[in-house]
Amino acid sequence: ATITLLPGDGIGPEVGAEAEKLLLAVARQFGHEFTLQTGLIGGAAIDATGNPLPEETITLCKQSDAVFLGAVGGPKWSDPNAPVRPEQGLLKLRAELGVFANLRPVAPHPATAELAPLKPHLLHGIDMLFVRELTGGSYFGAKRREADAAVDECRYTVAEIERVTRRAAQLARGRRRKLTHVDKANVLETSRLWRSTVTRIMDSEYPDVAYEHVLVDAMAMHLLTRPSHFDVVLTENLFGDILTDEAAVLAGSMGLLPSASVGEGKVGLYEPIHGSAPDIAGKGIANPYASLLSVALLLRHSLGLEAEAAALEQAVSSAISDGVLTADLRKDHPASTAEAGNAVLQ
Amino acid sequence: ATITLLPGDGIGPEVGAEAEKLLLAVARQFGHEFTLQTGLIGGAAIDATGNPLPEETITLCKQSDAVFLGAVGGPKWSDPNAPVRPEQGLLKLRAELGVFANLRPVAPHPATAELAPLKPHLLHGIDMLFVRELTGGSYFGAKRREADAAVDECRYTVAEIERVTRRAAQLARGRRRKLTHVDKANVLETSRLWRSTVTRIMDSEYPDVAYEHVLVDAMAMHLLTRPSHFDVVLTENLFGDILTDEAAVLAGSMGLLPSASVGEGKVGLYEPIHGSAPDIAGKGIANPYASLLSVALLLRHSLGLEAEAAALEQAVSSAISDGVLTADLRKDHPASTAEAGNAVLQ
Numbered sequence: 179a180t181i182t183l184l185p186g187d188g189i190g191p192e193v194g195a196e197a198e199k200l201l202l203a204v205a206r207q208f209g210h211e212f213t214l215q216t217g218l219i220g221g222a223a224i225d226a227t228g229n230p231l232p233e234e235t236i237t238l239c240k241q242s243d244a245v246f247l248g249a250v251g252g253p254k255w256s257d258p259n260a261p262v263r264p265e266q267g268l269l270k271l272r273a274e275l276g277v278f279a280n281l282r283p284v285a286p287h288p289a290t291a292e293l294a295p296l297k298p299h300l301l302h303g304i305d306m307l308f309v310r311e312l313t314g315g316s317y318f319g320a321k322r323r324e325a326d327a328a329v330d331e332c333r334y335t336v337a338e339i340e341r342v343t344r345r346a347a348q349l350a351r352g353r354r355r356k357l358t359h360v361d362k363a364n365v366l367e368t369s370r371l372w373r374s375t376v377t378r379i380m381d382s383e384y385p386d387v388a389y390e391h392v393l394v395d396a397m398a399m400h401l402l403t404r405p406s407h408f409d410v411v412l413t414e415n416l417f418g419d420i421l422t423d424e425a426a427v428l429a430g431s432m433g434l435l436p437s438a439s440v441g442e443g444k445v446g447l448y449e450p451i452h453g454s455a456p457d458i459a460g461k462g463i464a465n466p467y468a469s470l471l472s473v474a475l476l477l478r479h480s481l482g483l484e485a486e487a488a489a490l491e492q493a494v495s496s497a498i499s500d501g502v503l504t505a506d507l508r509k510d511h512p513a514s515t516a517e518a519g520n521a522v523l524q
Numbered sequence: 525a526t527i528t529l530l531p532g533d534g535i536g537p538e539v540g541a542e543a544e545k546l547l548l549a550v551a552r553q554f555g556h557e558f559t560l561q562t563g564l565i566g567g568a569a570i571d572a573t574g575n576p577l578p579e580e581t582i583t584l585c586k587q588s589d590a591v592f593l594g595a596v597g598g599p600k601w602s603d604p605n606a607p608v609r610p611e612q613g614l615l616k617l618r619a620e621l622g623v624f625a626n627l628r629p630v631a632p633h634p635a636t637a638e639l640a641p642l643k644p645h646l647l648h649g650i651d652m653l654f655v656r657e658l659t660g661g662s663y664f665g666a667k668r669r670e671a672d673a674a675v676d677e678c679r680y681t682v683a684e685i686e687r688v689t690r691r692a693a694q695l696a697r698g699r700r701r702k703l704t705h706v707d708k709a710n711v712l713e714t715s716r717l718w719r720s721t722v723t724r725i726m727d728s729e730y731p732d733v734a735y736e737h738v739l740v741d742a743m744a745m746h747l748l749t750r751p752s753h754f755d756v757v758l759t760e761n762l763f764g765d766i767l768t769d770e771a772a773v774l775a776g777s778m779g780l781l782p783s784a785s786v787g788e789g790k791v792g793l794y795e796p797i798h799g800s801a802p803d804i805a806g807k808g809i810a811n812p813y814a815s816l817l818s819v820a821l822l823l824r825h826s827l828g829l830e831a832e833a834a835a836l837e838q839a840v841s842s843a844i845s846d847g848v849l850t851a852d853l854r855k856d857h858p859a860s861t862a863e864a865g866n867a868v869l870q
């Protein structure tokens with residue numbers, strides 16, 4: 179299998195290095211051939227080529243089975259009105275790979291639950307899988323400036339909603355068979371199309387999966403008051419961006435949460451959900467677990483290596499239980515990025 | 525002063541009755557003349573007239589100094605694809621009154637903090653005022669259906685951003701002089717216009733107010749990890765809808781949070797931020813405090829009666845401290861709506 183590594187910016191290269199070590203170890207231990215190749219994206223790509231997603235990178239990614247991405251962005255390229263920005267590279271890559279379903283599991287590890295801002299009894303039993311639509315909505319709609327105004331268009335086609343709903347429903351079948359669809363159907367026309375399309379697909383194709391529709395504002399509350407109620411949560415791009423970050427807090431640290439972005443094509447894109455964290459970049463103290471768990475998702479979803487994925491997740495879980503935690507998770511004697519990575523390697 | 529009461533649906537009439545009693549008591553005790561008049565809105569208006577906001581109601585509201593609204597909506601009118609819906613009445617009223625700034629204070633009462641899902645130490649010192657833009661964005665933009673797609677347009681003019689920014693900055697001057705502006709400037713064109721406009725207005729007109737820009741996804745986390753950091757939070761309509769509901773959880777119950785919607789015109793609109801709660805409607809157990817606190821905002825912002833507003837807020841606070849709490853806040857021997865209202869009246 180061929181895997182493209184896109185380290186990106188900030189702590190991206192540091193956590194990416196641990197992901198790379200891990201992939202090599204999995205290949206060795208389980209007898210696989212992994213061809214690893216590296217490409218430029220984000221601010222690093224802007225600095226080297228002027229383009230946040232060079233053609234070369236796109237080609238590398240499309241020729242792979244899976245792509246691992248560290249993180250993009252940083253203060254050096256942070257002017258939102260600049261013509262060329264690191265995030266454009268990430269958004270373009272998602273579109274080029276057609277990875278319309280962004281999977282973000284949230285299941286806090288008991289050992290880090292005490293770090294979460296929620297009271298412990300609320301954290302008990304949380305096991306959610308967000309399925310965020312990733313290649314549509316206002317992220318990719320028409321945008322324009324008028325003389326004294328700005329406009330963003332949020333557009334969804336029936337086909338875009340259908341395919342991500344099917345993906346979410348299939349995932350629910352492998353879990354607790356519950357799907358919560360989140361929208362703002364009392365205000366938005368796109369939400370009304372989402373609601374009727376989700377209803378039709380679920381009723382006709384997935385009668386064995388229970389589903390409900392919840393308004394996005396109510397969901398922002400429910401995530402805090404009864405988080406263990408939810409199984410698979412399906413939503414559009416922008417709502418997913420906001421709600422998954424809110425839910426991430428339940429896990430105690432952003433440094434623990436992986437994501438997988440998949441589509442109909444064979445190439446999946448795997449990234450930790452944290453950002454480039456410029457404030458701690460270059461210090462060797464970033465938490466590599468979200469990246470290692472993203473590698474587990476890569477092994478599972480793109481390479482079909484379930485046993486290897488489960489072994490890796492188990493290894494991360496053990497390292498956490500053993501207290502091998504970076505500075506985001508413990509103040510006294512925190513582990514370095516490499517120490518945490520090595521603990522998992524063992 | 526003339527005040528229009530729009531009880532609306534569900535628990536709206538019940539909490540509205542307490543608001544009315546309170547207004548009459550304030551008039552009596554402080555020697556004011558309040559003329560109270562009642563109008564139809566929401567599902568009740570649809571049932572009576574077929575229109576969620578009859579012309580008569582608009583006329584009543586525009587001839588008043590302030591409008592108190594209970595809540596709109598309920599299962600009877602909940603089909604989001606129905607041509608006529610209760611929420612349309614509320615959205616149209618906001619537009620008709622030109623109340624572009626929705627103020628939502630979040631400052632948990634110590635006596636209810638233990639009911640909030642956050643750990644107690646995080647709740648300490650929370651004192652935020654959300655200023656949500658209320659008459660623009662995708663709530664009021666062009667919407668359309670295409671053969672196999674739906675579109676919502678989010679549009680903001682410079683003037684719309686300027687006026688709500690000024691309102692927020694002025695409010696910050698009466699508080700801790702800190703303003704947090706929330707957007708998604710790394711993706712949305714409207715957010716980039718917000719960011720540059722807020723920057724220009726703050727730098728040129730409010731050099732004495734500190735400000736920062738925060739991305740909406742990051743803000744969804746910060747509200748949980750460091751809520752006491754924030755003073756005035758300024759954001760566009762949809763982000764404000766989501767973030768204020770998330771923040772509401774910090775207060776322990778939605779039943780405690782009031783809101784004021786104000787514009788350049790003289791008429792303000794005051795509503796509890798909770799909904800019509802059809803599951804408990806008609807039982808006399810709804811929490812009236814959010815409505816009574818909304819009346820306090822009405823006295824302050826529309827009638828200029830600061831002493832009366834403060835006295836009322838103090839009375840609600842004392843009733844809460846005394847344990848006069850409805851069923852959302854205490855399970856054993858909860859107070860009824862009327863008992864809670866009467867406790868404040870004393």
Ligand SMILES: CC(C)[C@H](C(=O)O)[C@@H](O)C(=O)O
Nearest residue numbers: 265268269419451710711741
């Ligand atoms: C960097 C940014 C464009 C991106 C997004 O909004 O999708 C990030 O927040 C994420 O959630 O992956």
Ligand SMILES: CC(C)[C@H](C(=O)O)[C@@H](O)C(=O)O
Nearest residue numbers: 364365395611614615765797
């Ligand atoms: C009822 C609904 C249209 C409304 C909104 O989204 O503005 C409500 O959620 C609110 O926050 O006042």
